[in-house]
Every structure is written in C-alpha cells, then in structure tokens.
Amino acid sequence: MDVRHASWFGDAESPLLGHVHLPADGRARGAVVLCPPLGKEHLDTYRGIKALAEQLAERGLAALRFDYEGTGDSAGEQDSPDAVAAWQRSVVTAVETVRASGAEHITVMGLRAGALIAATALPECGPVDAVVLWDPIVSGRVLLREQRALYNVTQGTDDPDDPRVSIIGGVLDPEAAEVLRALKIDARSLTGARTLLATRPAARETAAVSTLATALAGDELPLDGHESFTTPSTLHPVIPAEQLARIADWITAGAPTVAREVHFPIRERAVVATTEGGHPIRESIEYLGPHRMFALRTHGIGGEDAGGRGSSSPTVLFFGTAYEHRLGPSRLWVELAREFAAHGISSVRFDRIGVGDTGTAHRATPTPLYSDTSDRDANDAVAALGVDPADLAVTGLCSGAWYASWVGIRGQARIAVLVNMILWSTHRRKSLRDMLGPPVPGAPGNTADTPPEGVPLRARVKTWAQKYLPYRLWWLLGRLGVTQVPEVVLEALRRAGVSTTVVLSAQDFRSFRDQRGEESLQRLRRRGFTGRIEAGPLGDHGGYHRDGREFLRSAVASAVFREFGILPAEPVTCERVS
Incomplete structure (x- = not known):
C-alpha cells in the first residue's frame, strides 16, 4: 500500500x-x-x-x-x-x-x-x-491541428472578436498558441x-x-x-x-536496487492568486468527513480564519461533475472559487469516493453516480463544513447540479445554483441511476425536431408523450421517476425555502423546454416560486464551448453575489425565462 x-x-x-x-x-x-x-x-x-x-x-x-x-x-x-x-x-x-x-x-x-x-x-x-x-x-503544430479540428466539429465557432484559441477543455492566448505551435x-x-x-x-x-x-x-x-x-x-x-x-x-x-529515504515536505496552505488591490487569496488542503475526501478550501479575503469550519461567513460548496476532476471545463469551479474569495466568500471543492484524488485508482472503480454511497459522500461533505445552512450556497453541473438540489431539499443550504441540470427526479429509478449524461453534443445550434430513424420505440413514445400527454399525467410520471419534469425538483426546493437559480446552456435549455419546463414554471409561479432560469444563447452540456462556458461562469457568479448581497447583480447576457 x-x-x-x-x-x-x-x-x-x-x-x-x-x-x-x-x-x-x-x-x-x-x-x-x-x-x-x-x-x-x-x-x-x-x-x-x-x-x-x-x-x-x-x-x-x-x-x-x-x-x-x-x-x-x-x-x-x-x-x-x-x-x-x-x-x-x-x-x-x-x-x-x-x-x-x-x-x-x-x-x-x-x-x-x-x-x-x-x-x-x-x-x-x-x-x-x-x-x-x-x-x-x-509537435505543437500537430497538437493544435488535431485539437482545433475536434473543437470545430463538436463545438462550432467562437465569438470572432475574442482572439483566444479554443481547444477541447481549454483556451489559449494567441501568443501562447503560436509558441505551442513551434514546439517539437x-x-x-x-x-x-x-x-x-x-x-x-x-x-x-x-x-x-x-x-x-x-x-x-x-x-x-x-x-x-x-x-x-x-x-x-x-x-x-x-x-x-x-x-x-x-x-x-x-x-x-x-x-537502483538500493532504496534511499526520501523527504517531500508537506505544504497544506498557499497563496494561489492576488487581487487587483494586492490582497492574497489563500487555499488550504483538507480532508472531509470520516472517509477523508480530498478537498480544497478557498478562503474569502478578510476571513481566512473565520472562513474555516464552523464559519458564519458565506460559503459555496462545489459538487463535481460525474467522474471528472477539476480539469478542462471543470476548472470553471477553480476560477469561480478564486473570484468569490476576492469578495469575501469562502468555498470548498471536493472529490467524492473513487473520483479525482479521493481513494485509489489501481484495482478499484469509482463509486457509481446517484448511489447510496454518493448520497452519503454529499451529506458527509456538507456536515464536515460546519457552516450554518443560512450561509451556504451549493452548485454543480449535471450530476453535480442534482446533488446541489439534493442538499437543498434537505434544508442544508440557502441557495442552490443548478447548472445544466438534466435529472429532475427526486425518486431515482435504476434506469435513471445509469443515465450519466447526454451523448457527446454536436455543434451549437444543431438539433432535430423529430427523432431520427433507428430511435428505439421507448424513445419515440417518450417524444410523443412530451408533446401530447396531458401535463398532469406527465407530472405524475415525473413524480414516479419515469420522466424528467422540472417542476418536481423545483417545487421541492420551493417547499424547502431554498433560493434557486437554474443556469442552462443553449443545448440544455432546449432539453428544459422539451421536458415541458415552461409549463412547470407557470404552475410554480402560481404557487409563489421566485427562482430564476438563466438560459444562454449558445453552449453545450459539458461546458466545452468557450463562450458558453463564460456565460455559465458569469451566471453562477451573479446568482451567488445577488443572494449574499456581496455585490449588486451584474447583468448577464442571456435569455431569461420567467
């Protein structure tokens, strides 16, 4: 070992x-x-x-x-x-x-x-x-050629006024791209x-x-x-x-055949960034709960000591996406954590059992999503923070969004920011536990109004039901976990008194509409739901599209700032559904 x-x-x-x-x-x-x-x-x-x-x-x-x-x-x-x-x-x-x-x-x-x-x-x-x-x-030339071709095929084009060069899971300054191109x-x-x-x-x-x-x-x-x-x-x-x-x-x-004693010093705290005003932003390595899940805490400026366990300062808990580490699109959480810290908000990002840096990888498999063990990990993470629910915001993308809602419904958070949510059931059938996400997306804007040839009968029936089944029956199927109806989770969050913002890329907003989300909102508004739906004009489910990812970042930041009153809400360029 x-x-x-x-x-x-x-x-x-x-x-x-x-x-x-x-x-x-x-x-x-x-x-x-x-x-x-x-x-x-x-x-x-x-x-x-x-x-x-x-x-x-x-x-x-x-x-x-x-x-x-x-x-x-x-x-x-x-x-x-x-x-x-x-x-x-x-x-x-x-x-x-x-x-x-x-x-x-x-x-x-x-x-x-x-x-x-x-x-x-x-x-x-x-x-x-x-x-x-x-x-x-x-060679860097080969790398950029492959990456740019893959990006263009799967994500389409970026805003031409932004000269940065996108690759799958990252973005490069034009100068850096030229230097990379010359490497061999x-x-x-x-x-x-x-x-x-x-x-x-x-x-x-x-x-x-x-x-x-x-x-x-x-x-x-x-x-x-x-x-x-x-x-x-x-x-x-x-x-x-x-x-x-x-x-x-x-x-x-x-x-060599002979082993020597080696010493790697452990440094659990570091200054990872500095604000424009010269204030250091600090992060610390921590291990959450009885299973010691790896975590990083970003301390809000002015609250490095108060921002620890038992803090009464605003805190954001980031839930990871599926089996992903904080790389590629998931670096979004790292960048948001440091942005929040500049405004006095602490945050914690962690790896559940078997993912990222928690547990082992050799001869082991990750804990399945939507399992009892993953539920336990989410609960352990919240409990280990020691933060008053009135001071806690939870957020995540896709499965991370579902776990943010799961925590909120249990009264453990003040605000839930649900990014690219696709699972809207509180009752999880086995088939839904196996549903880890949508297929790899095509270029933004590519969609079909009717299912293509070869789609299974079950999918064709579901497509018909989405359009023609009386909403009350559609909602009942959602309550049973057979279909995905946004009203089910959003109503549970309303009853729990959680301030809710749903942030959706263009691709996920289409899915939201297909799941009759607008009908859900009309019913919810009549019952006093005050949550917001922020829908971007472009972007994919996984956050690989550069401009779509920028929209997600801005929308999540605005939701948290708005709720905690840290800053006036900045306008977000998006389509709002109300």
Missing part, C-alpha cells in the same frame, strides 16, 4: 498542486515525475495516471503527479500569454522537487501533450536518468537518458514518430486499443492496466 499526500510546491508566487505517492516505508529506489496531457485528455486520463503512480509506489519508487501552472488546481491563468513557458517551468520545478527530496535516480514520463512539454523542458531540468514518451504528440520533440534533448517510446501502431507508422524512434534508438512499447483511454466515447475511460504495468516494470528495471 502506498503512502500519499497532497502538497503545494514550487514558487510561492505561483504554487503548483501535486500529489506524492511513496512506498509504505518512505524509502524509494528513485522518483518519477508524471507529466499529464492538456485539456480534455488530462481529464480523461487523470485516473490512469494516478493508477500508474500507485503501481510505481508498489514497486518501490516515489511518484509525483501534478497540475501545470494555469491548469487544474494550480495557481495561474489558463489563458496567459506565458502559458507554454509556464507549463515547461512546471516540469522543471517538479524535477527539482523530487531531486531535493533525496532521490538520486529520476525518470520523467510525459503522456500525449505532456510528452511534448516534458521533452522540450528537459534541457532546463538538469540530468535525468530515464524518459518515457507515452503516446506522444511530437528533439531527440537530442534526451541524450544520455534511457528512453521508452510507447506508441499506437498507427502513430508509429507516421514519418514524424518513425524519425523520432530512429533518433532515440531506445526501447519501444506498442499501445493497442489506447483510444478508449485517451479519447473515450463514454464517461468511463478504460484504464489500460496491462500497459501501465509494462511501463511501470520498464521504469523499475532501470532504477
């Missing part, structure tokens, strides 16, 4: 969040720096990288995985002009950190874009003993290091990878079926256990 701890490390002005995995006795034969991909690929492979770190620790090695500056939970802005240099500095800092721990043998591993970032950062890292290029993207793995930067090139067969046949392999003249590992790990078609990336074991064995085989 490995020993793990989270810690901030690196420059005090731009600290990185890392997770260290150590052998149980604290002695290691060497250390491995794990450099992740970017955007959605980092999101999809997060659990697999964690599983590799756990396997390395089992084999007697220390492993450090981390978020680059401006990504995940680390400090920095993702759209900084200096972003690429910041990612490379992050690799250098990680290598320096493991070297300072006392490890004499150092391996650097990079997955996908992480291989490109790591390889181009190596000249500044000092001597390393081994390098693993895991399914590498060999040069085998000479790996000279003197033992190398492993792990590639998909199709990639190995390309001229760029073939040339790199010849120049490296190192070991190789074929990766069959790797797409289901790096680019999964479902919410469940397939962790390639056999391939991870072979990579871990290769790294271990080159490490």
